[in-house]
Amino acid sequence: MKNLTRFLLMAAAVWALQVPLAAASFAPQDPPPEPEPVPEVEEPEEEIIEEVIEEPVVVDQEPGDEEVAEEEVVEEVVEEEVEEEDPNAVDPNSPYLAIYGGDIHTVTDGVIRRGIVLCKNDRILKVGKKIRIPKGARRIDAHGMQVYPGLVGVDTSGIVKGRGTSLRDDFDPYALNLDLGLAGGLTIVQTGNAMAKLARGTLDGVLVGQTGWVNLGYSSTSPGGRRQLRESMRKVRDYMREVRSWETDKAMGEDVGEEPSSKGINGGHLALLQGKAMARFNANSLKDLLSVCDFLEEYPMQSVIFGGQEAWACAGRLGRVGAQMVITPRAKAWADQTLNAPSGWSIENAKILWEHGVPFSILPQERWITTGGLAGRDMLTLPMEAAFAIRGGLPQDAALRALTLDAAKILGVEDLVGSVEPGKDADLIICDGDLFHYRTFVQWSVVNGKMVYDKEAAPYFAHIRPRQVASFEEVMEEIERAITETDEEVGLTDVAEAPAIDAPEEVADSE
Amino acid sequence: MMLASMLLLMPTALPVAQEPTRDPVGRATVYRFDTIETLDGEALKNVTMLVRDGIIERMGQAVVVPDNAEVHDYRGTGKVAMPPFALTHADFLHSDRRGGGRNARFLAADSLWLAEDWANDLLEEGILMVGIDPPGNGMPGRTSVLLADDQVGVPNPLVADLHLKVDVKGSSSSKRLVRDGLKAADKAIKNEEKAKADWEKARADWEAAQKKKAEEAEAAKKKGEKPAAAQDGNGKGKDDKEPPKEFTAPKMDPNIEPLVDWVRKERVAQIWLGSAADWLHWQDLLGERELPYQIVLRHGNSQNFHEVVDQIAATGLRVDVAAGISYLPYTRTRVNLPAELKAAGVEKMILSPRSTNLTGIQSFRLSVAQVVAAGLDRDIALRGMTLEPAASMGQEELIAPLAVGAPATFVIWSGDPLDPMTEAMQVLSEGEVLYDRVKAEKEEQR
The missing domain is CATH 3.20.20 (TIM Barrel)
Incomplete structure (x- = not known):
């Protein structure tokens, strides 16, 4: 019984080492909610490592010419490898944004587990499980997260300042309510008869249209x-x-x-x-x-x-x-x-x-x-x-x-927003749990392909269950504590006889 | 013997006294301080200042005191000498409440509402110079500068017409006003250019016609014929009406004229902003234009200028900012905007009281002390209360770092100027005592 418990917990540890864990995940009294089962896209299960391989490639493709671009990609891979550039280097001005590792709730096509959303400029370029991330692309590591399209606020008031055609001249891209709207998952709102993106820090790309x-x-x-x-x-x-x-x-x-x-x-x-x-x-x-x-x-x-x-x-x-x-x-x-x-x-x-x-x-x-x-x-x-x-x-x-x-x-803006599909506006939210659970926070918001909200950087909720990547030592410490508690529960207190905890390399090998 | 050796060596051990910059004429006044905040490098300790004819003639640790000099020895009292404060906004001094809109014709100095002891109110706080600006959004008028000299109750602006105030705080209507104002200025300039071109053409045509006529007359004279030019009943040709010798520009709307000066880069504007968004809106208004301006950051409801400090710093302009620490709403995050501006690279900073009424001005030093305590460089803060605002009002020669050759314009503080318990004991302008706390208090008691 004792060994079985250890085995199960060690297996959990091996899984935990591969993904960043929020500190909250360790809270024994209230585990993070799992989303309700929804139709899943049939994709072969793969190792996370494989899914997020970032090819040192510049992909310059528009929706519609992906096939042509795939061929160019292979050729360029060889060239770049010869140059031995850092494939993980990030160019903050890159037109590409890759959100990888999270469960993508597409709305129109089920959920893609541990998938990638690749955005170019202000649009979604590709959505799937195996997508080459262009060299220099900005990235958001969404492992353990849930990726949703940005929420759409119908008939809101006061979240963005300004109405109608003068909205741009009245727009406050640093307003408190705009920040809080983003923290609440909104990326576009109707205000008066205007539809406005919650485009933080810019006056451009704000006014989307007018309701008729x-x-x-x-x-x-x-x-x-x-x-x-x-x-x-x-x-x-x-x-x-x-x-x-x-x-x-x-x-x-x-x-x-x-x-x-x-x-x-x-x-x-x-x-x-x-x-x-x-x-x-x-x-x-x-x-x-x-x-x-x-x-x-x-x-x-x-x-x-x-x-x-x-x-x-x-x-x-x-x-x-x-x-x-x-x-x-x-x-x-x-x-x-x-x-x-x-x-x-x-x-x-x-x-x-x-x-x-x-x-x-x-x-x-x-x-x-x-x-x-x-x-x-x-x-x-x-x-x-x-x-x-x-x-x-x-x-x-x-x-x-x-x-x-x-x-x-x-x-009347369903052609632009509301789902995670290629060609739609790159308006996305990345949450640390099921969107409808009270514990869940929006961790990042993306509007028009730009990251406009980061819970850790904004002053509002950063201190509540901070997002962090658990170190190997922290995970093992937690596992050891859990083993001890379990042993005590079942009346086995002789934990000294427990086999030694595997080192990280060995864990990886055994996996 | 040892004492004699020390005496012999002393002149070399002490710093060499500054050479006099002028021949001694009038009677000298000598001040001895524990500390002089020269604002031109480090503070001087245990220093003597010799003032003659309103100018600092010598300053240092070894200054020879003339026999007939009047000596004020403040050593051991903790008193500090420093250039006086200059405030860019002292709205309580004027009565103009006509509000915003496009009223660039107004001068703040035209609506002074000075209490009898307005100058004393300022001097008591160590303030020698104040700027006043018309209230309201859009383009409510032009700013003026007053000197808190001893002309009690008499409106005497040092500069009546200084900067154009442009307030784009917080609404599309302000933005529209400025945008329309700039368009109107462009149109006025275009009209004037067209009128000038027309005048030049008329003048050139007329001169050419006159020349031609003269040539024809000359030719006819040579041939003995009568000139063939068209003539009216009076014997004058239709081309004979001479255009004016000097170009007279078409009359301009007085509310547009200052804007035209601004667009022509002949005038500086004070751009008032209330939030980070206003900065973006101002940049949106500015577009590709290059206009001379200063930045005035006045917090409205959104205390979020820290969002754009890098962009503001990149302009390299002097920034006028209210001194104070603010909390981001509903958070524990404190923002020390002056310190953030400095960290972003703003070198020239004017510190202003958050509230520009008398009470706000009276608590100004405390606000600055809090900002310094929270991380703003002390030297930047002191310069931001004195030299920088004076320079922004074009008075950098009047309120200057204390050095040999500079005007003896300074305040004698009872201690550290940033200590709220400290008081301004005397204010001197070019050697003349404008305010003396001891005297003033005695007069009050009487």
């Missing part, structure tokens, strides 16, 4: 407003029919006279029915949500509904009208017991929406970063809000999707 949202008030508390909206939409639809008819007649060469006048037509409503803009509703109660569904059935359009506390009770209809949601899983509401229908808040809200194919993003109760009130319910801890949805049954990969790709879709 049209706010529509469609609440049961304002029947007059509803009537006016429907009236306006009817006018718009009639106008569009007139225009279509006029265009058809004109194309057939008929004498059609002047184009129908758009006088009295609401431009925003017209854009909605033309598919050029997205409608934004606020609706929490079942009654309001069903009314919005009725409206969307009559006037189909792209839409996003904020709130949705009782959305679980009409998720099927919401899915059928193609609505997207922004929900707050912890926002509770009393059930209306006079209704002969499901109502009130449900911890399963997110899960049920997901089951019905309703895309949604998640927003905490406070859509900014606050230093007042209760901690844990603002944008600094966005994943905690999603974690509550996971508690209610939402699969973990769906929760990740809600904070990344689905949020990007709601903002």
Whole structure:
């Protein structure tokens, strides 16, 4: 029993020696969380050492011409080896950034265990397990870490300063809230009608675009407003029919006279029915949500509904009208017991929406970063809000999707951000554990291919469970302590008879 | 015998007294101090200073004291002599609250609001010279310089029109104001250049026409014909109207004129920044332009200039920074910005009080002491309170290192100037005592 215990612990030691360990990993009372099993890319298991071999090669390839570049790479390897340059030398101005050794949560293609994300300039160039890292590339050793796409903040406030087209002139790239947003995993936020990258230290590459949202008030508390909206939409639809008819007649060469006048037509409503803009509703109660569904059935359009506390009770209809949601899983509401229908808040809200194919993003109760009130319910801890949805049954990969790709879709920037795929913006976060675990910290954030946040360098959380690489002696000391404790537990106190601890070289050989 | 030998050897053992730089004329005043902070190298100990006609004539450990000299021997009292302080911002001295915008026409000196004993308030703190600047963002006006001399209550600016103040702190509106202002200045310059080109052309055309006419007249005269030039009823040709001999520039908006001077590099601007972001915005505004400017770092809500100290140091410019230690919000991280600037390579640094009201000025030395205690080089700090601000206001000859030939402008401190218990006992400007604490206190008691 004693020897078996020793063997198991020594095997753990051998594994531990190959990866940098956070000091927190040794805490016996609360081991670091393992991510929930998710579909894994079928790749052969390989030694970590092999995966991170850095070839002394300059790869200059764009997405799309990888095959050609591979051939050039082999030729250059020989040349560089002759010169005997240090293959691990890092050029801080290199356009390449390699994040290697971590588990990559791609969102769109499962998880790549101990993979590599290679970025060039502000884009992701390659994602996979075996990728040659160009000579001089900047690198982040993410062994033992989880790599995610940067989180997307929908409808945030105050994380970046400035709104609209003047955002660049107002942008504070050193603001406290921007730093804290990065520490919370955000890399892009919607602020007002603008989408801004959390590009620290620069004014360039900040403004990504503008949302084309049209706010529509469609609440049961304002029947007059509803009537006016429907009236306006009817006018718009009639106008569009007139225009279509006029265009058809004109194309057939008929004498059609002047184009129908758009006088009295609401431009925003017209854009909605033309598919050029997205409608934004606020609706929490079942009654309001069903009314919005009725409206969307009559006037189909792209839409996003904020709130949705009782959305679980009409998720099927919401899915059928193609609505997207922004929900707050912890926002509770009393059930209306006079209704002969499901109502009130449900911890399963997110899960049920997901089951019905309703895309949604998640927003905490406070859509900014606050230093007042209760901690844990603002944008600094966005994943905690999603974690509550996971508690209610939402699969973990769906929760990740809600904070990344689905949020990007709601903002219309899914082509740029929201997943770890070649060609997308190099916006990534590297965490020391499962994103949705309360212990987890973002260790590094990358925005537009530049490392903009390093927990160890920033003054906010560096002192909490500092990131460090455990030395061989520390690992062995820990193992010895664990052996002693285990022996004592099972009543074997004669630890002096234990075989000697292998030296590092021998450990490597035996492995 | 031994005593005689010592006496004989003494002149060689002691440092050789400085040669007089001028013939002795007026009555000499001699000061003897334990310490003189010359601010030109190391402090001198046990030193004698001979002042004549407002100039330091001799200074050293072995200075021959003329018979009729007035001698002030402060040895053994711990008193320290040092050049007086100069503050670049003393906003409590003026009343202008018209605010920002594009108001470059305003001069800070035009809105002085001097209390009766304003000069004493400053001299009590060892301050001889102050700069004042118009408040507000954008381009609120131009800065002025006052000397805290004994003209009590009388506005007497030493320099009325010094720097253009450009404040780009914290908002896109400030940035827009400056950007639009620069564009307007460019346009005004272009207009003036065009007007000048037009005038030169008109002048050249007119002169050519006159020359041609003269030649034709000459030729006609030779032939005995009448000149053929077009003439009006008065017998004058249409080309006869002479353009002015001197070019007169088109009238310029008075709010743009200082900016035009700046763009032409004839004027220096004080660029006020409130955060590291403002630095980037200023660089964004500047673009490829090369404009003369000084940097004024005034903390707003974001105390994060340390993020860009390297970039600021790379300009090689004089930096005006508020003296103080700040904590990064919600952290235990302390930032000693002056020390970080120095470490980044800023050699010329002006230290200013964090608050430019009288209370802030009165606690200025304490703030500097804290910054020095936390790592800023003491010499840099003392120069940053005296010589550097004076130089930034163009008054480097008035407040200069204490040396032979320099003006006898100094403060006699009761001890180390950076000790908060120390008081300014006397302030002298070119040998003249402007402030005497003992006298002032006696007068107060009366």
